[in-house]
Amino acid sequence: MTAAMTTSSFPLGPIAAVLGRAVVIAGDDIDTDRIIPARFLKCVTFDGLGEQVFADDRAELSGEHPFDRAELQGASVLVVNRNFGCGSSREHAPQALMRWGIRAVVGESFAEIFYGNCLALGIPCFTASHASVLSLQDQLIADPDQELNLSLATASLEDSRGQLWQLELQAGPQQMLASGQWDATSQLLAHDSELTRTAESLPYINGF
Amino acid sequence: MSAGTLYDKVWDLHRVAQLPGGSTQLFIGLHLIHEVTSPQAFAALKDLGLRVRLPERTVATVDHIVPTTSQARPFADPLAEEMLATLERNCSDYGIPLHGLGSGRQGIVHVIAPELGLTQPGMTVACGDSHTSTHGAFGAIAFGIGTSQVRDVLASQSLSMGKLKVRRIWVEGQLQPGVYAKDLVLHIIRVLGVKGGVGYAYEFAGPAIDALAMEERMTLCNMAIEGGARCGYVNPDAVTFAYLEGRPYAPKAEGWERAVAWWRGLASGADAVFDDEVRFDAAAIAPTVTWGITPGQGIGVDETVPTLEQTEPDERPLAQEAYRYMDLQPGTPIAGTRVDVCFIGSCTNGRLSDLQAAAAVAKGRHVAPGIKAFVVPGSEQVAAAAVAEGLDRVFREAGFEWREPGCSMCLAMNPDRLEGRQISASSSNRNFKGRQGSASGRTLLMSPAMVAAAAIAGKVCDVRQMINTTP
Numbered sequence: 001m002t003a004a005m006t007t008s009s010f011p012l013g014p015i016a017a018v019l020g021r022a023v024v025i026a027g028d029d030i031d032t033d034r035i036i037p038a039r040f041l042k043c044v045t046f047d048g049l050g051e052q053v054f055a056d057d058r059a060e061l062s063g064e065h066p067f068d069r070a071e072l073q074g075a076s077v078l079v080v081n082r083n084f085g086c087g088s089s090r091e092h093a094p095q096a097l098m099r100w101g102i103r104a105v106v107g108e109s110f111a112e113i114f115y116g117n118c119l120a121l122g123i124p125c126f127t128a129s130h131a132s133v134l135s136l137q138d139q140l141i142a143d144p145d146q147e148l149n150l151s152l153a154t155a156s157l158e159d160s161r162g163q164l165w166q167l168e169l170q171a172g173p174q175q176m177l178a179s180g181q182w183d184a185t186s187q188l189l190a191h192d193s194e195l196t197r198t199a200e201s202l203p204y205i206n207g208f
Numbered sequence: 209m210s211a212g213t214l215y216d217k218v219w220d221l222h223r224v225a226q227l228p229g230g231s232t233q234l235f236i237g238l239h240l241i242h243e244v245t246s247p248q249a250f251a252a253l254k255d256l257g258l259r260v261r262l263p264e265r266t267v268a269t270v271d272h273i274v275p276t277t278s279q280a281r282p283f284a285d286p287l288a289e290e291m292l293a294t295l296e297r298n299c300s301d302y303g304i305p306l307h308g309l310g311s312g313r314q315g316i317v318h319v320i321a322p323e324l325g326l327t328q329p330g331m332t333v334a335c336g337d338s339h340t341s342t343h344g345a346f347g348a349i350a351f352g353i354g355t356s357q358v359r360d361v362l363a364s365q366s367l368s369m370g371k372l373k374v375r376r377i378w379v380e381g382q383l384q385p386g387v388y389a390k391d392l393v394l395h396i397i398r399v400l401g402v403k404g405g406v407g408y409a410y411e412f413a414g415p416a417i418d419a420l421a422m423e424e425r426m427t428l429c430n431m432a433i434e435g436g437a438r439c440g441y442v443n444p445d446a447v448t449f450a451y452l453e454g455r456p457y458a459p460k461a462e463g464w465e466r467a468v469a470w471w472r473g474l475a476s477g478a479d480a481v482f483d484d485e486v487r488f489d490a491a492a493i494a495p496t497v498t499w500g501i502t503p504g505q506g507i508g509v510d511e512t513v514p515t516l517e518q519t520e521p522d523e524r525p526l527a528q529e530a531y532r533y534m535d536l537q538p539g540t541p542i543a544g545t546r547v548d549v550c551f552i553g554s555c556t557n558g559r560l561s562d563l564q565a566a567a568a569v570a571k572g573r574h575v576a577p578g579i580k581a582f583v584v585p586g587s588e589q590v591a592a593a594a595v596a597e598g599l600d601r602v603f604r605e606a607g608f609e610w611r612e613p614g615c616s617m618c619l620a621m622n623p624d625r626l627e628g629r630q631i632s633a634s635s636s637n638r639n640f641k642g643r644q645g646s647a648s649g650r651t652l653l654m655s656p657a658m659v660a661a662a663a664i665a666g667k668v669c670d671v672r673q674m675i676n677t678t679p
Binding site: 020027028029031033034037038041042043044045046052056060089090092093095104111112115116120171172175176179183187188189191192198201202203204205207208 | 338365569621
């Protein structure tokens with residue numbers, strides 16, 4: 001299995017756009033066990049996960065899996081179909097994708113926990129209609145060298161032919177990513193007095 | 209928009225603040241952690257120089273990586289040993305209670321929190337594990353989170369969340385003998401699909417739900433996530449209170465009376481408004497078995513593997529992938545499918561009543577030649593209670609192995625796994641490709657009683673025929 005590790009750094013701060021080539025993973029209901037099989041969860045850091053992303057699918061296709069194809073090495077956009085990332089809550093799944101090089105995902109729909117895990121890493125998950133995603137996937141498979149430009153502000157994708165694809169990005173995540181406030185920890189810590197008040201109001205915290 | 213539901217009430221009680229971007233800061237009443245999804249969260253906490261905000265509201269155990277044969281330390285697998293040692297160090301450093309191996313309270317996190325009385329109605333419960341939905345059985349709002357969110361709960365005892373819609377799943381009638389909560393939930397997912405619940409919390413209600421014991425309600429809510437719903441719940445009632453009374457962390461004395469009064473008031477009212485409602489008839493449900501590679505690909509044990517013509521057009525590519533992977537032919541009966549391995553256990557079906565149901569089938573019978581069958585209690589307490597009833601002996605005499613508690617072959621992060629193309633009858637929750645530890649291994653999900661029946665017959669069979677006849 002070749003390791004196609006990205007040389008660019010992980011998302012940090014405000015994210016205005018994601019640029020780069022795209023890799024297509026076709027199929028509905030691709031679960032997080034597929035993205036990163038459980039045996040690779042035996043680790044205390046996420047460091048090595050990039051090489052293990054889609055490990056079993058890649059082994060089965062012996063070099064022909066999109067994540068192994070030479071022309072797709074260095075891609076930064078993943079284009080998927082419906083309910084991508086269902087199943088286990090393992091953040092190892094988006095971590096593995098991110099460490100392989102993925103910085104944005106475009107799909108028909110996403111499982112909720114996966115979507116939230118991506119957001120926490122600064123990876124926008126755009127959605128588009130069934131027809132639009134299929135058409136985009138066809139075009140990307142036919143011409144994998146295209147450099148794409150995904151804009152967060154307009155939730156759109158521009159391909160290298162200048163064609164503009166309208167996508168959707170939920171308003172909340174869009175604002176959080178664009179402002180660099182997609183990492184929730186500091187926001188949550190900013191309301192400590194309100195948190196104390198909430199805790200004090202809950203009967204089960206105070207022995208009923 | 210929903211109003212007056214338990215979900216709305218619990219949500220409002222736990223709101224801390226409105227966050228930029230429109231999400232809500234939600235207080236987390238109970239945070240459960242284990243060895244797999246917490247080490248990176250603690251490392252991040254350390255890097256940021258943060259403390260654990262309310263260590264007494266986090267509880268730890270070890271479940272995913274523990275071997276179920278010998279649990280002597282150090283584990284034979286150095287990675288597993290490192291993960292447990294890391295959890296032990298983190299819990300010790302931050303003052304978090306850990307129910308470890310041999311404590312009498314260790315087990316699968318979603319089994320031990322209810323049995324210790326930690327999970328209570330009206331709480332928000334979070335854990336870095338998607339099957340946290342289990343705790344909704346108590347009328348808690350419980351959901352799985354990723355490791356960044358585990359870090360956030362450790363640091364702030366809260367999460368940034370968006371509110372879900374609420375779908376009421378109303379179940380009329382009663383489940384027939386030999387049909388269990390597992391069959392009910394597999395049937396619901398079969399009908400509503402694995403993505404049908406995305407964006408929803410599922411409220412399970414109606415006469416059939418009222419009649420379920422707490423452990424059955426846990427099985428039901430456990431698999432809400434397999435239907436795409438991040439949380440599922442049942443309104444608290446007398447069954448809930450009877451289960452909780454006297455448990456180690458349940459309220460005591462006058463506190464108990466006040467607690468019950470508060471819990472009663474949290475249930476969805478008669479005038480509650482739901483975003484959606486779906487109805488089922490429990491009496492019409494047969495023992496259900498999955499034939500494919502998602503939990504939604506299930507059929508009654510008396511049915512045949514659906515043909516493409518019987519499959520919705522947009523589900524056909526997945527069906528074709530499933531025929532290939534499972535090597536099952538469309539149009540053939542699922543009953544009679546030969547199995548290699550039979551697994552009874554997991555956070556879905558590793559509780560005492562699950563073992564009782566399976567033992568009732570196994571008693572006086574024997575596992576078919578060539579079948580590997582094993583029983584993994586969900587916790588040390590479940591194991592002790594089962595042994596006290598002699599269930600371990602029933603299983604051993606019938607040719608099942610009796611193991612130590614853990615997640616075992618549900619996800620195969622430990623030595624228990626399928627080999628090659630083996631096919632399992634499994635009481636767990638996921639039949640994804642490769643889920644049980646072999647990249648080409650196959651899984652048929654079913655109830656524990658159905659797994660026991662499959663072990664004895666050596667193939668998928670209708671447990672109703674076994675419970676109606678003496679061995």
